[in-house]
Amino acid sequence: MKITLENLLLNDRGIAFDPVSGETYRLVGPAVQLVRLLQNGADDAALLQYLLDEYDVDESTARRDLEVFLGTLEQMKLMKAVS
Secondary structure: OEEEOOOOEEOOOOEEEEOOOOEEEEOOOHHHHHHHHHHOOOOHHHHHHHHHHHOOOOHHHHHHHHHHHHHHHHHOOOOEEEO
8 A cells, every 4th residue: 555645745844734624734753754755655664664774763663653653644634545
């Protein structure tokens, strides 16, 4: 499954704007880079590898945190899964 973030605009300070809903979000920490990776077509494996390479975290923790992050994006209706 591929994840895409449609219409979400992200600036260099981690401010994201959804022009469809008019909502603005402040992304912090790894969320900024994870969103950028998603917008460039990264899959779950690439996102997980980014977390493992950049942060001092074990794989099970990184996987769990990634699932929570993706779940939050889905719950906020910011992402769409496409096959």
